[in-house]
Amino acid sequence: MAPAGEKKGILERLDAGEIVIGDGGFVFALEKRGYVKAGPWTPEAAAEHPEAVRQLHREFLRAGSNVMQTFTFYASDDKLENRGHTQQFTGQQINEAACDLAREVANEGDALVAGGVSQTPSYLSCKSEDEVKAIFKKQLDVFVSKNVDFLIAEYFEHVEEAEWAVQVLKTTEKPVAATLCIGPEGDLNGVSPGDCAVRLVKAGAQIVGVNCHFDPETCVKTVKLMKEGVEKAGLKAHYMSQPLAYHTPDCNCQGFIDLPEFPFSLEPRILTRWDMQKYAREAYAAGIRYIGGCCGFEPYHIRALSEELATERGFLPAGSEKHGNWGSGLEMHTKPWVRARARRDYWEKLKPASGRPFCPSLAKPDGWGVTKGHDDLMQQKEATSQEQLKALFEKAKDH
Secondary structure, X not given: XXXXXXXXOHHHHHHOOOOEEOOOOHHHHHHHOOOOOOOOOOOOHHHHOHHHHHHHHHHHHHHOOOEEEOOOOOOOHHHHOHHHOOOOOOHHHHHXXXXXXXXXXXOOOOOEEEEEEEOOHHHHOOOOHHHHHHHHHHHHHHHHHOOOOEEEEEEEOOHHHHHHHHHHHOXXXXXXXXXXXOEOOEOOOOOOHHHHXXXXXXXXXXXXXXXXXXXXXXXXHHHHHHHXXXXXXXXXXXEEEEOOOEOOOOOOOOHHHHOOXXXXXXXXXXXXXXXXXXXXXXXXXXXXXXXXXXXXXXXXXXXXXHHHOHHHHOOOOHHHHHOOHHHHHHHHXXXXXXXXXXXXXXXXHOOOOOOOOOOOOOOOOOOOOOOOOOHHHOOOOOOOOHHHHHHHHHHHHOO
């Protein structure tokens, strides 16, 4: 038990069978708000515009999040220097600022701070295990100095790199979670979800699962496969899911990055709050107890997760003060036909229209079939040249 006045840790909560609600996708949310640049997807806003990051943390807390994940996605120096990205802040400065902001808001409620690391350009460029691990260690040093509550290795396409990250994070005594951005087909080397999960648990992760790249339905299916693999191996773990807030039934193994709409025309695919309630219920039924979101998730999506699981959690989030259960607030609407929508069966059965005449319901994903070691994925510090772009434009015509 946690001492009086102290918050229960992540493993204490999960061991007790509690539901942990994660937060949402900071890079996408802040890109839409004008604080993150699409392409690099790096989190210098934590140092440049702390007020924006702080406010988003607060909105997720109000929506019911139990975890304030540090805005440190892609905050390794090799990523910050990648392809001519102009650096005004070092990775250390960004990571320190992100930890301070997450802690400030977490202290305003019953939330924990999670320090996160993610895949590196160095791994894609075939740098050595020692070189890649040194990058994770540099980030970990900040998390230790700022005393985050637990650690997350997230957004890994290759289980090998995720193992390396977990091994570094496990050098502390803090709990470690690990999530891969994979679907049912497994990682980009074809390692199955079950085998991936077993390798992560053996590396030292106490919580395993998936994040990003796929929609909730696909992610829950993938975590089920991970859970089956872990149990078959006679191991134990907790499970987490942090999917996209976009429908992706037409995706291939690389997920939404291969969709032609990525990243600037994904809005027609956004899940409604009612879709999110369905996701929360399906994840819970699958035995997943750390339930959150990634790219596309806004605070109202997290509030939907919290509301769907309010009975199990024993409370509603503060944000529900402004949101009637299953649209009940519409009972006060001035128009009678809108008042008639103040019921669960209306919203559960609704099939939303896109309002886009003649648009296809599914897309044809790109399928370049390249991953670690391919010339096209060798990373560089210099900005992509016009000659390199021209070659890519020509190649795109063939796909």
